[in-house]
Amino acid sequence: MDVKTGLFYLFAAVLLFAAFRVITSRNPVYAALYLVLAFFQASAIWLLLRAEFLAISLVLVYVGAVMVLFLFVVMMLDINVDALRQGFWKHFPLAAGVGALIALEMAAVLMGGFRLAEPRRPMATGPETSNTMELGKLLYTNYLYPLEIAAVILLVAIVAAIALTLRTRKDSKYVNPSDQVRVKARDRVRIVQMPVTRAAQPVADEVPATGETKA
Structure with missing residues (x-):
């Protein structure tokens, strides 16, 4: 076994472990980080297959943009994972059936791709x-x-x-930006003319019934 084959098995093993931890991790943040690790391993396998463009695209698009946005949303929303797990076993048969159907479809596509057939358009090869x-x-x-x-x-x-x-x-106040731009001063402030007020006259202290002067 040469070095390239050994690296392929190493990257594939780490990829399978990371993909398994994505679906078994209880914390969504850890699941997203394991998915990032799986993307890196997949890009490394594509590098071994000399598909540099696909490997760089996977890292830049998914790891650099999609997963960072996903982590930001998950950490900002603070999703209650316990509430999401309440109906897990209730919907498990349907989810298992859909997963098995997808696995069979992928197996059919992959087995058809492994057959020896002439490509419809030969690929050019060479250093240039x-x-x-x-x-x-x-x-x-x-x-x-x-x-x-x-x-x-x-x-x-x-x-x-x-x-x-x-x-x-319904739980948020909406402000139309165009209304804010077209607003004028007279719509915001209104000057009201009021009569001039006079100073209040001092009132003499009332004498209590007991005859004592009020302090």
Whole structure:
């Protein structure tokens, strides 16, 4: 076994351990950190496969942006995990069935990819070949329709997120920025003319019934 094979088994073992801890960790922050570790191991495996662009994209996009945002949201919201676990065993059969279906679909796709077949478009090889350029050509020729479908799904998700954000909440006060810009001084301050007041006249001290002077 050479060094490359040993590194592959090492990265794969750490990747499996991190992925297992993602779904078994009780703390969502720890689960997110284990997911970051899994992303790093996957990028290292892609480096071994000479897919530098995919490895760097995984680190920059998922580790540098998505997971940092996820950690920020989780730590800011302070989610009550105990309340989320109350219906775990109630929905476990449905979740297990969906997971088994996804596993079977992935196995069917992977087994079909392992078959020896001639590629529809041969990949160029050589020291002067850029794998990023070849990946772009492959995406926009053989996988153009799946790429467009994925782009439409992401667009729908963005529109849905914006629509959920713009909902009017009943527990918060909303101020229209355009009304603040168009406001004028006379709308804010009103001067009222009032009659001039006179100073109060001093009142003589009342004498109590006992005849003593009030102090």
